[in-house]
Amino acid sequence: MTEHEDRQARYDRGMAVFNEVSGGQGQAVIDSLADVSPELAHQTIAWGFGEIYRRPQLVPRDRQLVTIGMLTALGGCEAQLRVHVNTSLNVGLTPAEIVEAMLQAAGYCGFPRALNATAVAKEVFAARGLLPVDTGE
Amino acid sequence: MTEHEDRQARYDRGMAVFNEVSGGQGQAVIDSLADVSPELAHQTIAWGFGEIYRRPQLVPRDRQLVTIGMLTALGGCEAQLRVHVNTSLNVGLTPAEIVEAMLQAAGYCGFPRALNATAVAKEVFAARGLLPVDTGE
Amino acid sequence: MTEHEDRQARYDRGMAVFNEVSGGQGQAVIDSLADVSPELAHQTIAWGFGEIYRRPQLVPRDRQLVTIGMLTALGGCEAQLRVHVNTSLNVGLTPAEIVEAMLQAAGYCGFPRALNATAVAKEVFAARGLLPVDTGE
Amino acid sequence: MTEHEDRQARYDRGMAVFNEVSGGQGQAVIDSLADVSPELAHQTIAWGFGEIYRRPQLVPRDRQLVTIGMLTALGGCEAQLRVHVNTSLNVGLTPAEIVEAMLQAAGYCGFPRALNATAVAKEVFAARGLLPVDTGE
Amino acid sequence: MTEHEDRQARYDRGMAVFNEVSGGQGQAVIDSLADVSPELAHQTIAWGFGEIYRRPQLVPRDRQLVTIGMLTALGGCEAQLRVHVNTSLNVGLTPAEIVEAMLQAAGYCGFPRALNATAVAKEVFAARGLLPVDTGE
Amino acid sequence: MTEHEDRQARYDRGMAVFNEVSGGQGQAVIDSLADVSPELAHQTIAWGFGEIYRRPQLVPRDRQLVTIGMLTALGGCEAQLRVHVNTSLNVGLTPAEIVEAMLQAAGYCGFPRALNATAVAKEVFAARGLLPVDTGE
Numbered sequence: 001m002t003e004h005e006d007r008q009a010r011y012d013r014g015m016a017v018f019n020e021v022s023g024g025q026g027q028a029v030i031d032s033l034a035d036v037s038p039e040l041a042h043q044t045i046a047w048g049f050g051e052i053y054r055r056p057q058l059v060p061r062d063r064q065l066v067t068i069g070m071l072t073a074l075g076g077c078e079a080q081l082r083v084h085v086n087t088s089l090n091v092g093l094t095p096a097e098i099v100e101a102m103l104q105a106a107g108y109c110g111f112p113r114a115l116n117a118t119a120v121a122k123e124v125f126a127a128r129g130l131l132p133v134d135t136g137e
Numbered sequence: 138m139t140e141h142e143d144r145q146a147r148y149d150r151g152m153a154v155f156n157e158v159s160g161g162q163g164q165a166v167i168d169s170l171a172d173v174s175p176e177l178a179h180q181t182i183a184w185g186f187g188e189i190y191r192r193p194q195l196v197p198r199d200r201q202l203v204t205i206g207m208l209t210a211l212g213g214c215e216a217q218l219r220v221h222v223n224t225s226l227n228v229g230l231t232p233a234e235i236v237e238a239m240l241q242a243a244g245y246c247g248f249p250r251a252l253n254a255t256a257v258a259k260e261v262f263a264a265r266g267l268l269p270v271d272t273g274e
Numbered sequence: 275m276t277e278h279e280d281r282q283a284r285y286d287r288g289m290a291v292f293n294e295v296s297g298g299q300g301q302a303v304i305d306s307l308a309d310v311s312p313e314l315a316h317q318t319i320a321w322g323f324g325e326i327y328r329r330p331q332l333v334p335r336d337r338q339l340v341t342i343g344m345l346t347a348l349g350g351c352e353a354q355l356r357v358h359v360n361t362s363l364n365v366g367l368t369p370a371e372i373v374e375a376m377l378q379a380a381g382y383c384g385f386p387r388a389l390n391a392t393a394v395a396k397e398v399f400a401a402r403g404l405l406p407v408d409t410g411e
Numbered sequence: 412m413t414e415h416e417d418r419q420a421r422y423d424r425g426m427a428v429f430n431e432v433s434g435g436q437g438q439a440v441i442d443s444l445a446d447v448s449p450e451l452a453h454q455t456i457a458w459g460f461g462e463i464y465r466r467p468q469l470v471p472r473d474r475q476l477v478t479i480g481m482l483t484a485l486g487g488c489e490a491q492l493r494v495h496v497n498t499s500l501n502v503g504l505t506p507a508e509i510v511e512a513m514l515q516a517a518g519y520c521g522f523p524r525a526l527n528a529t530a531v532a533k534e535v536f537a538a539r540g541l542l543p544v545d546t547g548e
Numbered sequence: 549m550t551e552h553e554d555r556q557a558r559y560d561r562g563m564a565v566f567n568e569v570s571g572g573q574g575q576a577v578i579d580s581l582a583d584v585s586p587e588l589a590h591q592t593i594a595w596g597f598g599e600i601y602r603r604p605q606l607v608p609r610d611r612q613l614v615t616i617g618m619l620t621a622l623g624g625c626e627a628q629l630r631v632h633v634n635t636s637l638n639v640g641l642t643p644a645e646i647v648e649a650m651l652q653a654a655g656y657c658g659f660p661r662a663l664n665a666t667a668v669a670k671e672v673f674a675a676r677g678l679l680p681v682d683t684g685e
Numbered sequence: 686m687t688e689h690e691d692r693q694a695r696y697d698r699g700m701a702v703f704n705e706v707s708g709g710q711g712q713a714v715i716d717s718l719a720d721v722s723p724e725l726a727h728q729t730i731a732w733g734f735g736e737i738y739r740r741p742q743l744v745p746r747d748r749q750l751v752t753i754g755m756l757t758a759l760g761g762c763e764a765q766l767r768v769h770v771n772t773s774l775n776v777g778l779t780p781a782e783i784v785e786a787m788l789q790a791a792g793y794c795g796f797p798r799a800l801n802a803t804a805v806a807k808e809v810f811a812a813r814g815l816l817p818v819d820t821g822e
Contacts, residue, residue, distance in 0.1 A: 006691040033526075035543035036533040037510040039740075044522055047732055048381050055724075057374035057409060065336055066375045069343025070382040071523065076213035076487035079530075080523040099174040100331035101340045107322045108344040110657040111181055112208065112217040115170075119216075122173040132172035135331060143280040176329075184321055185655045192313075194648035194683060199613055203649045206617025207656040213487035236448040237605035238614045244596045245618040247794040248455055249482065249491040252444075256490075259447040269446035272605060307663075309680035310670040311647040318659055345660065350624035350761035353667075354660040373722040383521040385729055386756065386765040389718075393764075396721040406720035417554040450603075458595055459792050466587075468785035468820060476747055477786045480754025481793040511742035512751045518733050519755040546742060581800075583817035584807040585784040592796055619797065624761035627804075628797040 011042060014050025021053070021060050022087050060091035068101050072117040073109040081117060085124040095125050095133040148179060151187025158190070158197050159224050197228040205238050209254040210246045218254060222261040232262050232270040285316060288324025295327070295334050296361050334365040339375060346379040346391040355391060359398040369399050369407040422453060425461025432464070432471050433498050471502040479512050483528040484520040492528060496535040506536050506544040559590060562598025569601070569608050570635050608639040613649060620653040620665040629665060633672040643673050643681040696727060699735025706738070706745050707772050745776035750786060757790040757802040766802060770809040780810050780818040 019026045026045060033041035053063060064087060071081045088098055098121055106114035125131050156163045163182060170178035190200060201224060208218045225235055235258055243251035262268050293300045300319060307315035327337060338361060345355045362372055372395055380388035399405050430437045437456060444452035464474060475498060482492045499509055509532055517525035536542050567574045574593060581589035601611060612635060619629045636646055646669055654662035673679050704711045711730060718726035738748060752769050756762045773783055783806055791799035810816050 033529065033533075036506075036536060037514060037529045037544070037546070039546065039548065040510070040514050040517065040522075040525060040529055043514070043517065043736070044526070047736070048522060051728070051732070052378060052381055055374065055377075057370050058378065062336075062339055062371070062375075063378055065339040066343035066378050067382060069340035070347040070379060070521075073344040073347035074383060074486060074521070074523065075211060076527065077523040080526065095173075096331050097336070099177070100329065101336075103174060103177050103180070103329075104326060104332065104337055104340050105344060106177065106180065106658075107326055107654075108341060108658045108660060109348060110207075110211070110661075111177075111185060111655055112211065112214040113658075114177060115181070115217065116213065118170065118174050118177055122170075125173060133174070135174070135176065137176065180325070184325070188317070188321070189652060189655055192648065192651075194644050195652065199610075199645070199649075200652055202610055202613040203617035203652050204656060206614035207621040207653060210618040210621035211657060212485060232447075233605050234610070236451070237603065238610075240448060240451050240454070240603075241600060241606065241611055241614050242618060243451065243454065243795075244600055244791075245615060245795045245797060246622060247481075247485070247798075248451075248459060248792055249485060249488040250795075251451060252455070252491065253487065255444065255448045255451055259444075262447060270448070272448070272450065274450065307666065307670075310643075310673060311651060311666045311681070311683070313683065313685065314647070314651050314654065314659075314662060314666055317651070317654065318663070322659060344658075348623060348658070348660060349759060350664065351660040354663065369721075373725070377722060377725050377728070380725065380728065381517075381522055384517075384519045384524075384755075384759070385725075385733060386519060386759065386762040387521075388725060389729070389765065390761065392718065392722050392725055396718075399721060407722070409722070409724065411724065414554070414557070417551070420551070454599070458599070462591070462595070463789060463792055466785065466788075468781050469789065473747075473750055473782070473786075474789055476750040477754035477789050478793060480751035481758040481790060484755040484758035485794060507742050508747070511740065512747075514740075515737060515743065515748055515751050516755060518737055519752060520759060581803065581807075584780075584810060585788060585803050585818070585820070587820065587822065588784070588788050588791065588796075588799060588803055591788070591791065592800070596796060618795075622760060622795070622797065624801065625797040628800065 007042075007046070010050040011046040012050075013054065014045040014048065017054045018045055018049040021091050022083060023090050025083060025086075061088075061093055064088040064091055064093055065097075065101060068098065068117070069105065069108075072102055072105040072113050075109075075113050075116065078116070078120050081120045082124060085121050086128075089124070089128065089130075095121070095130050096135045099133055099135065144179075144183070147187040148183040149187075150191065151182040151185065154191045155182055155186040158228050159220060160227050162220060162223075198225075198230055201225040201228055201230055202238060205235065205254070206242065206245075209239055209242045209250050212246075212250050212253065215253070215257050218257045219261060222258050223265075226261075226265065226267075232258070232267050233272045236270055236272065281316075281320070284324040285320040286324075287328065288319040288322065291328045292319055292323040295365050296357060297364050299357060299360075335362075335367055338362040338365055338367055339371075342372065342375050342391070343379065343382075346376055346387050347383045349383075349387050349390065352390070352394050355394045356398060359395050360402075363398075363402065363404075369395070369404050370409045373407055373409065418453075418457070421461040422457040423461075424465065425456040425459065428465045429456055429460040432502055433494060434501050436494060436497075472499075472504055475499040475502055475504055476512060479509065479528070480516065480519075483513055483516045483524050486520075486524050486527065489527070489531050492531045493535060496532050497539075500535075500539065500541075506532070506541050507546045510544055510546065555590075555594070558598040559594040560598075561602065562593040562596065565602045566593055566597040569639050570631060571638050573631060573634075609636075609641055612636040612639055612641055616646065616649050616665070617653065617656075620650055620661050621657040623657075623661050623664065626664070626668050629668045630672060633669050634676075637672075637676065637678075643669070643678050644683045647681055647683065692727075692731070695735040696731040697735075698739065699730040699733065702739045703730055703734040706776050707768060708775050710768060710771075746773075746778055749773040749776055749778055753783065753786050753802070754790065754793075757787055757798050758794045760794075760798050760801065763801070763805050766805045767809060770806050771813075774809075774813065774815075780806070780815050781820045784818055784820065
């Protein structure tokens, strides 16, 4: 396997992982970056998913809990949070667990970040017909 | 008083505080979260205003100076800053004091954050007919 | 139940939750703040653990995954991360899962944050005799 | 020279520097802040460009590399990044160098920040007819 | 007045302002940067205090409330927070008001930032013999 | 080339790049993480330097300008900044250029971040006998 072949292999592996958990959003990432930074698209997929996400040390559901925490804390990552709320639903987190993670965020990064993240979750849930959320209360 | 009654009491107290300083924005917060995370709405009001904001150790005007500093520094909190610029005006800060706090922010969190916050202030001032700001210069 | 009694009840509830998951660190939090900001200590325990953490919508293990993500992303929270790495071990996360969450963080908040968090994890694992971590590789 | 004259001199100097590197965007900054915070506009120009940017210790191209790194890392500075991607092109950075700086950012502040910055770069490049970027790959 | 003379005048003005509010810490700032970045020291004093802080639109006490909010929100600014807690006391904020501002911060930037800032306040209060804080509770 | 061989090849390539620009610090990174997160060490080297840093689209000197900007803006990355100030000197940035980049940072992320970064630079310069910095003033 040459370096070029390996590069392709990791990319293919990452694309398979990303498409599986994101419900087939891989091509959209590639397309949006094709004419400006194809290498960033490549690395998002090949490294982020082909190297890291696929590792068995954390199952996808658990990775999503960590990721929702990080994106909520960072702020200004609404586009990425949208993808990851969708992905979280795809890998088995419930709407109630997702909004609870964002409530937990209020105490660690403050209410504004928690409110902004929850607004993104609401949009995603609405688009998937998951409102109102049954939080068991 | 049962736990449930107390929970309601704190909420009622927080809603009264929030409505007073925000000019009646409490129901909008509740409504926006009702079908996605009612607990986040509850805690924003019951804890943020019923437990913390109402404390006498800082008057509302002073809390708003702190809060404008924090929201400007955090970045990506335009929605919350909009509420708090309005609230700041309601509790006695002048437009000139608000924009001066954001000018002070340039030195502590940089010009981009100061410029973004000032753009929000401008929107709020415009909606309330407070432009141009008389900064005494 | 008077307001004062309820305040105490929430605090007691939070202290029980925090002590259970943190291995009895509650008094240390209270002591460290007793002469400077007892209310901050009270709210950390009574609200953070007596209101939020105890909710059944996310089990402690899942809350810790979210929290590790947030503290890693925030940066500059080494003291809190130390408590939460300990807590994470107490509620069932393995060392391998914790460092994997921090590896995942490299892609979402960058390698410096991931490296700083992992250094804290290493300290905690060392103190508990958990090195070397068996990451299955 | 009186204090007032000096204040004007620094402003004029800053406006000349900013207009040269930004392609004449100075008046837009002044206009956008004229009725809300003229002092913030003044200091952006007089201090940011009349005092700092004009210093010979770093040439404009190098300042732009630093600035793109900072704005990408901060997040939530899309408006400022737009100005600075334009400025970067004006002072000699190529589109390929700009997107490479943002790819480098993926490793230091994470992919979400890198992706958001690259989306801004894409908009600017599109408006200037610079797509597709020739990254030499 | 030549450009050089004016530069000196602003610096002198800033040094007078900074020394007054900080209790004479100006020379320490200058000394610490003298052999590495004298221009950063100059601008901290000449711009930060000679241009901005001295403006009458906010009194020093109010600037300190904003600044405590910002430094708490930024995180990782313990050294600057130490100076500003001292300055806050010098310009009339009480220990109880300072810790209340940091309690308010818990809701806007999360408990970890609030706890870290309060730890700095505690150090400063201890050094000035101001513990325990009388928070009126 | 098998997947394992390729993994090793990227690592070797990254280690060569990192050692060249950092003056041989590669093994220290590996050693510090060996018993806690060897995969994080691997990816820091194999991906960060074997995939990204080695790309010809930006020369090392330019990557360091971007990186200094990012690490200064992030805050709380003193350990990484120490490595990168050293690396910056190794790849041709002068002490005067490095401190000027950090002065530029004052305007974009505020004086506290600029001051903290400059303190790290001062330590590195002192250890290499480069004080006082000749800033040409």
